[in-house]
Amino acid sequence: MNKTEFYAKLSTPANDPASLALAAIQGDGEAGTYLRGVYDQFLAFSVEVTAFSRFDLEGTGQGEAYFATVIQVVGYEILEQLLDTFTSIINQTGGESTLVRNDLLRRRLFGNERLGPIARNIVKLWFTGNWYQLPRNWSEKFGPAPKDVTFTVSANAYVEGLLWTTIGAHPAGAKAQGYGSWANPPRIPEFGSDAVVR
Amino acid sequence: MHLRIDPTRLTTPHEAAGDGNYDAVIVGSGVSGAMIAEQLCKEGKRVLMLEAGPITSKSLRGYNDYVTNYFVSPGKDSQAPFPENPNAPMPRTPLLRKLQPGQVDSNTYMVQTGPYVTDTVYSRTLGGTTMHWQAKTPRMVPEDFKTRTLYDQGLDWPISYDDLEPDYQRAEREMGVSGDVTALRYPGGSPYPKDYVYPMKGMPPSYLDQMVNDGIEGTSVELDGQTIPLQVRPFPQARNGIPNEAYDGGKGYTPIGAVNTHQVDFGERCQGNTNCVPICPVQAKYWSGKTLAKVLRMNDEPDKGEIKILPQAVASKVEINPENGHVAGIQVKVYKNPDSPEHETITVRGKIYVITTAAIETARLLLASGLPSTSGLVGRNYIDHAYLFSWGLTPKICGAYRGTDCISGILDLRNGPFRKHQAAFSVDINNNGWSVATSSPYTDVTALVDDGNLFGSQLRRGLVDRVSRQLLFAFMIDVPANESNRVTVDPQYTDALGNMRPNLSFTTPEYSMRGAAYARQFAKTVFSRMGVIDYTQYSPSNFGYVVYEGEGYEIHGGCHLGGTHIMGTNKNNSVVDANQRSWDHANLYLAGGGSMPSIGTANITLTIAALCYRSTRAMLKQLSFETTTGATIHKTTGYHHGFSRHCDT
Ligand SMILES: Cc1cc2nc3c(=O)[nH]c(=O)nc-3n(C[C@H](O)[C@H](O)[C@H](O)COP(=O)(O)OP(=O)(O)OC[C@H]3O[C@@H](n4cnc5c(N)ncnc54)[C@H](O)[C@@H]3O)c2cc1C
Ligand code: SF4
Numbered sequence: 096m097n098k099t100e101f102y103a104k105l106s107t108p109a110n111d112p113a114s115l116a117l118a119a120i121q122g123d124g125e126a127g128t129y130l131r132g133v134y135d136q137f138l139a140f141s142v143e144v145t146a147f148s149r150f151d152l153e154g155t156g157q158g159e160a161y162f163a164t165v166i167q168v169v170g171y172e173i174l175e176q177l178l179d180t181f182t183s184i185i186n187q188t189g190g191e192s193t194l195v196r197n198d199l200l201r202r203r204l205f206g207n208e209r210l211g212p213i214a215r216n217i218v219k220l221w222f223t224g225n226w227y228q229l230p231r232n233w234s235e236k237f238g239p240a241p242k243d244v245t246f247t248v249s250a251n252a253y254v255e256g257l258l259w260t261t262i263g264a265h266p267a268g269a270k271a272q273g274y275g276s277w278a279n280p281p282r283i284p285e286f287g288s289d290a291v292v293r
Numbered sequence: 294m295h296l297r298i299d300p301t302r303l304t305t306p307h308e309a310a311g312d313g314n315y316d317a318v319i320v321g322s323g324v325s326g327a328m329i330a331e332q333l334c335k336e337g338k339r340v341l342m343l344e345a346g347p348i349t350s351k352s353l354r355g356y357n358d359y360v361t362n363y364f365v366s367p368g369k370d371s372q373a374p375f376p377e378n379p380n381a382p383m384p385r386t387p388l389l390r391k392l393q394p395g396q397v398d399s400n401t402y403m404v405q406t407g408p409y410v411t412d413t414v415y416s417r418t419l420g421g422t423t424m425h426w427q428a429k430t431p432r433m434v435p436e437d438f439k440t441r442t443l444y445d446q447g448l449d450w451p452i453s454y455d456d457l458e459p460d461y462q463r464a465e466r467e468m469g470v471s472g473d474v475t476a477l478r479y480p481g482g483s484p485y486p487k488d489y490v491y492p493m494k495g496m497p498p499s500y501l502d503q504m505v506n507d508g509i510e511g512t513s514v515e516l517d518g519q520t521i522p523l524q525v526r527p528f529p530q531a532r533n534g535i536p537n538e539a540y541d542g543g544k545g546y547t548p549i550g551a552v553n554t555h556q557v558d559f560g561e562r563c564q565g566n567t568n569c570v571p572i573c574p575v576q577a578k579y580w581s582g583k584t585l586a587k588v589l590r591m592n593d594e595p596d597k598g599e600i601k602i603l604p605q606a607v608a609s610k611v612e613i614n615p616e617n618g619h620v621a622g623i624q625v626k627v628y629k630n631p632d633s634p635e636h637e638t639i640t641v642r643g644k645i646y647v648i649t650t651a652a653i654e655t656a657r658l659l660l661a662s663g664l665p666s667t668s669g670l671v672g673r674n675y676i677d678h679a680y681l682f683s684w685g686l687t688p689k690i691c692g693a694y695r696g697t698d699c700i701s702g703i704l705d706l707r708n709g710p711f712r713k714h715q716a717a718f719s720v721d722i723n724n725n726g727w728s729v730a731t732s733s734p735y736t737d738v739t740a741l742v743d744d745g746n747l748f749g750s751q752l753r754r755g756l757v758d759r760v761s762r763q764l765l766f767a768f769m770i771d772v773p774a775n776e777s778n779r780v781t782v783d784p785q786y787t788d789a790l791g792n793m794r795p796n797l798s799f800t801t802p803e804y805s806m807r808g809a810a811y812a813r814q815f816a817k818t819v820f821s822r823m824g825v826i827d828y829t830q831y832s833p834s835n836f837g838y839v840v841y842e843g844e845g846y847e848i849h850g851g852c853h854l855g856g857t858h859i860m861g862t863n864k865n866n867s868v869v870d871a872n873q874r875s876w877d878h879a880n881l882y883l884a885g886g887g888s889m890p891s892i893g894t895a896n897i898t899l900t901i902a903a904l905c906y907r908s909t910r911a912m913l914k915q916l917s918f919e920t921t922t923g924a925t926i927h928k929t930t931g932y933h934h935g936f937s938r939h940c941d942t
Binding site for chain 1: 360361363364365366367369496497498499500503534535562563564565567568572574575690692693694695696697700724725734735738739742743746748749750752753756757760761
């Protein structure tokens with residue numbers, strides 16, 4: 096499966112996007128190497144914007160599904176543009192502080208009319224498992240994206256939402272913390288102010 | 294225990310219509326239907342149970358499908374687990390909109406004729422509304438039974454707290470209530486017998502509960518010249534905690550399960566899934582499937598009766614014998630597929646008929662059947678609690694979104710002489726943050742990311758700050774019976790099967806709005822004692838927006854449906870007697886919240902359940918009386934197909 100085939104297959108409704116993405120990323124040959132590279136960038140970006148480590152993100156098991164979701168809804172070109180922009184920011188700010196990097200991320204990525212809403216949606220995907228419908232003015236200008244409606248990626252995606260970990264709670268209806276645990280203060284995980292960027 | 298509905302327990306339309314030997318036809322499989330079936334089968338009776346919805350939750354897989362439906366619904370409203378079913382629809386909140394004066398909204402199943410729009414819901418599926426109730430089980434207080442006499446408000450019951458007390462105990466046993474009686478003994482509270490303990494020990498109060506208590510314990514409020522000391526008290530609740538070895542004179546209590554026998558799958562101890570509404574993933578929470586499982590087991594015991602369940606069977610018309618007013622049969626529309634209106638219509642018969650479809654649907658069915666009513670009160674006096682929310686951020690992290698949806702509250706304003714002037718209320722301290730008011734925490738994520746432009750560690754810090762400090766008080770305000778709050782039907786509004794839909798017209802009376810206004814003040818007082826930053830905002834575009842004395846409030850429905858077939862002392866002032874037996878139709882029982890002439894400030898289900906025990910005693914008496922004198926009745930009615938067959942054999 097080459098890159099174009101993979102992207103085409105992703106837009107076929109019958110295919111399960113997450114397993115397709117997984118297969119493609121693990122695939123042999125040039126396409127496999129290429130997609131692994133893109134996915135790697137996707138994870139690096141996700142680490143930066145969620146402040147969760149790559150270990151934590153991979154631990155959710157949702158990376159491939161989110162990667163596939165973004166491509167399915169808005170297409171790969173825009174995702175690649177976003178990731179390339181991100182990589183160039185990182186390259187440019189190699190030795191600098193988070194403050195400097197965040198400034199650039201804001202100016203060139205989150206503040207970019209085309210890429211900003213997608214970047215924010217990737218953040219929301221990780222925290223909630225939901226794809227949120229893009230702002231109307233985005234669709235008018237850069238759309239239409241027929242699959243762009245608000246939806247939960249999967250039951251597991253909901254359960255793995257990072258929001259719950261962030262606040263030391265658990266997704267309503269899953270990963271319960273045990274009888275009586277609620278009587279104690281929450282255990283809110285520590286995180287560094289600098290995200291780990293590879 | 295297993296709610297394995299053996300195929301032999303499910304009946305077919307053909308079989309149900311042809312079988313004239315049922316002692317009772319019960320409509321509905323909610324807690325009322327299940328508890329009545331259990332009591333009747335225990336005494337050897339034969340029961341036919343009609344359930345309008347599908348019986349998905351009968352298996353663990355079906356039950357889990359409901360949980361998954363909820364997980365994949367981005368809106369996560371309280372009906373999210375239950376798929377749309379045009380043949381037996383249910384009200385759904387996300388579709389509601391505000392009404393202008395004189396407008397009618399028929400876009401949702403329950404036609405809202407105003408002036409207020411209510412977001413009250415109930416479910417039509419196996420298990421009824423206990424599938425997604427929150428399972429708080431307070432008792433009413435004695436004064437709630439005589440509000441007309443004491444406060445000149447609403448209506449009195451024909452029975453007292455003391456009359457119902459032993460049945461409260463039975464209901465608490467059946468539901469396996471966890472609770473701490475010592476914390477609930479206070480002036481104005483429900484009196485418990487000396488030495489009484491609940492089947493299970495009280496749930497430990499949440500960290501947030503403790504924080505609120507730290508803020509208010511030792512303080513008081515002044516109301517109507519009365520000083521009311523404040524304290525946080527845990528609610529009794531129907532979910533598995535730690536069995537109390539002191540229960541039942543030291544015999545203890547064993548929890549019961551429902552859809553599977555595996556320890557991990559059936560009725561576990563509550564783990565704090567914070568998802569009691571709309572569905573508990575581990576069945577720690579009582580739902581009527583637990584009682585049905587018991588009934589189904591009785592089928593194998595020689596001295597017990599039996600139950601047959603007819604699923605996807607919508608009771609559509611109650612047929613009356615015009616000679617004596619007795620119910621002659623119930624017309625039922627049975628469909629195969631929720632997506633197709635195709636159905637067959639049958640008539641089922643029994644000696645007695647018990648309608649347990651909850652206040653709105655029961656009134657709907659009676660009115661759609663065109664039943665004569667001496668009092669003219671069918672559908673009138675619809676009651677529901679008015680809910681008002683107040684929310685803010687605690688000064689320190691309070692650990693929201695953990696524990697059961699709600700464990701404790703402030704109960705001291707449930708009762709007192711002030712009830713002459715303004716409605717009493719009970720206060721819930723919600724453990725699920727602001728979710729009921731603002732759809733938090735999702736709206737917090739979108740707000741911080743889209744509007745706050747946060748990402749990375751700033752976002753994480755923002756979320757902790759914004760979500761882990763969420764406190765919400767839900768005020769459950771008493772609404773007295775009022776004839777103009779009512780359910781009606783109208784032939785222009787029907788569902789896919791052609792059944793008339795319920796129309797609801799509802800106003801929150803001034804008495805309750807006075808309670809609401811005080812509730813808002815009360816929240817501000819407590820917030821100031823705790824140092825909570827108030828974030829409460831009521832939007833004029835919200836469907837429940839009400840202006841009272843120049844201030845706006847959002848009033849929400851309570852899902853505590855009462856009063857559409859109230860009980861009373863005679864056939865002119867009520868629809869049913871103190872045993873929930875219809876005054877006009879001697880073999881008809883209307884069991885459920887609809888019989889309650891007042892609901893006070895108690896979530897109503899425990900009282901509904903207690904009434905089931907009372908009613909079943911009356912049913913058994915009636916059945917045994919009719920068995921001995923059956924021949925006469927048989928002769929005079931000629932209609933009692935089921936009954937006559939029974940006598941002939
Ligand atoms: C979100 C929510 C939270 C709640 N929390 C609490 C709480 O904490 N404490 C509390 O006490 N109460 C609570 N309640 C209320 C509680 O759920 C109800 O009072 C209780 O479940 C009513 O039981 P019931 O058996 O009388 O009626 P239901 O449970 O509504 O059962 C009615 C049954 O009849 C069936 N039916 C309806 N129409 C027909 C027909 N035409 N033909 C055949 N069958 C039909 C339905 O499918 C259903 O099975 C809550 C309710 C909601 C919605
Ligand atoms: S807190 Fe969780 S485990 Fe406990 S009853 Fe509610 S949903 Fe069930």
